[in-house]
Amino acid sequence: MAKYLLLKHYRGAPAAVNDVPMDQWTPEELSAHLQYMEDFAARLEGTGEFVDSQALSPEGTFVRYDGEGRPPITDGPFAETKDLIAGWMVIDVETYERALELAGELSAAPGAGGKPIHEWLEVRPFLAAPPTITE
């Protein structure tokens, strides 16, 4: 098994096909979307492939060290142009192909007009612990 991060962006990914802000959907379309996401996670729990799922606030700040005895420097909130992570799901699957398949399904979550959003999700393999047997 190998772990993959399915990363969803507020900004920074190519535009989705069905790219309508959520507050412009109908309440029914919203419900259908949330239900799809919940069912997706529940199904992966059922197949033993779900690890974790978290959503992030769109508010955030960059921080860096500014030397001994000084408070850290901050930059932000993020400017409009910067990449912005919306949330993630971590899955533990047999193959890379399975990770792509699941990311595809997640990207097909229904949006405005009840049609799939076709949003871009980023699939990133985890760097795992080294195996015991190496030769």
Place this chain on the structure above:
Amino acid sequence: MDEALLRTLTPTVIGILGRRGADFAAAEDAVQDALAEAVRVWPDDPPRDPMGWLVTVAWRKFLDAARADTSRRHREVRAEGEPLPGPGEAADDTLQLYFLCAHPSLTPASAVALTLRAVGGLTTRQIAQAYLVPEATMAQRISRAKRTVSGVRFNQPGDVATVLRVLYLVFNEGYSGDVDLAAEAIRLTRQLAAKINHEEVAGLLALMLLHHARRPARTGPDGRLVPLAEQDRSRWNTRLIAEGVDVLQTALTRDRLGEFQAQAAIAALHADARTAAETDWVQIVEWYDELVRLTDSPVVRLNRAVAVGEADSPRAGLAALAGLDPALPRHAAVAAYLHERDGDPVTAARLYAEAARSAPNLPERDHLTRQAARLNAQLRS
């Protein structure tokens, strides 16, 4: 075996070990070990005297640990040299434990964890699951907290207000994992109310009961948040409401009003209304005025603006909102609500979308997005 009943014995047993000379940290560890053994042994071999059993086993665990730890040898000799008092409980052992676990030298998160373990008898694993952190992290948090309070004398009187803040935090954490923290907070507050006659302890207990009573109606079948005005009031727990109102009324007769009693009074007025339309908003505003006087908190002023919007007019609610910092949590959501009531759906939709972006949790975000979507759909048609 009733695990909740078993856990109610925890603070008493810690107190008894303390009076036999064990320091708090060692006594607490020994009692946790004894509880774990009880869970293992009691289903097949239930003791006639559960308390006596726990004291005996915990004391043995304590002596074993003290013997194994050479640095504790001195303490062990002292403990064994003292005459052993009987297992009868000194009246305020449990109370002292509440004060110790909520000691002002602890951070809120540490005080919460220590209270749940030493007073509540929960295992580190259960507490870690409830707060969604790794068990090792929670174990460290608890052992650091025990070190922090190690110098505190067990019999120092404490401040009830610090204990109430800890219990309030536990209650507000709600529900995740297999431990119902809200129910646990009620149990611990009930136990505290039985030990100490204090109007704000009663006020907090009433507040918890009245909010807990609404829990079945607060989420829809699909998990979505149902706002107070739209809740199916037949699903409110009338037994809890009756108890909450009763506890509150007794507290109020003492004429020593505090923050929790005032909050409970507001919850009681909501509970009293058979429909949302029957809510006595005028009285609720009066209670918010009391709360502003008691706390001078901007969050209270924000909630007061909602009540003013209902008691008087949405325009008056917006006027009450005007002086408050827009950066306050939920400010945009309250403004959106009042603007919609004031007949301005365009501004309301914009503010709901803004509120969704700064929502502190997912159910609230979904709820606020839904409100924006509802208004935008209306505006399109």
